[in-house]
Amino acid sequence: MSRTPDEAYAELIRRVKASSLLSSCGSLLHWDHQTYMPPKGAAHRADQLALLAGLAHDQFVAPEVGDLLSQAEQGGGTRESGAATALLAVQNAMQVLRGERCPHVVNTDVLPLLERAAPGAAT
Numbered sequence: 001m002s003r004t005p006d007e008a009y010a011e012l013i014r015r016v017k018a019s020s021l022l023s024s025c026g027s028l029l030h031w032d033h034q035t036y037m038p039p040k041g042a043a044h045r046a047d048q049l050a051l052l053a054g055l056a057h058d059q060f061v062a063p064e065v066g067d068l069l070s071q072a073e074q075g076g077g078t079r080e081s082g083a084a085t086a087l088l089a090v091q092n093a094m095q096v097l098r099g100e101r102c103p104h105v106v107n108t109d110v111l112p113l114l115e116r117a118a119p120g121a122a123t
Contacts, residue, residue: 003068005075009087012068015059016090022056060093 003011026049033045059065073087 003071005072008068008071009075012065012072012087012090015062015065015068019056019060022052022059026052026056065090 029045029049029052033042033049037045069087069090
């Protein structure tokens with residue numbers, strides 16, 4: 001589907017936000033596991049955490065995200081530098097999650113960068 005660079009950027013933000021929400025749900029389950037969960041629930045909680053982590057990962061590294069990145073980058077000079085930085089951060093994070101880049105040099109929490117670059121684009 002052909003989109004304008006701005007439409008692609010808005011869809012990219014929406015997808016990254018969904019992935020980030022899944023990750024935050026996993027963080028909440030992990031916290032509960034560490035603080036309140038009865039010991040006999042550990043196996044089920046591990047399955048829940050694994051499912052959420054897998055869904056978040058799959059959504060973030062889906063081929064469609066790469067397509068959206070390419071389409072959003074076509075906006076080139078019409079975008080402020082913050083958006084270009086955010087797009088680069090998404091690319092780098094995808095490379096880490098695909099095992100193509102060292103995770104110690106890349107922040108995979110790219111949602112704040114995307115939202116700062118285009119406030120309200122995913123609302």
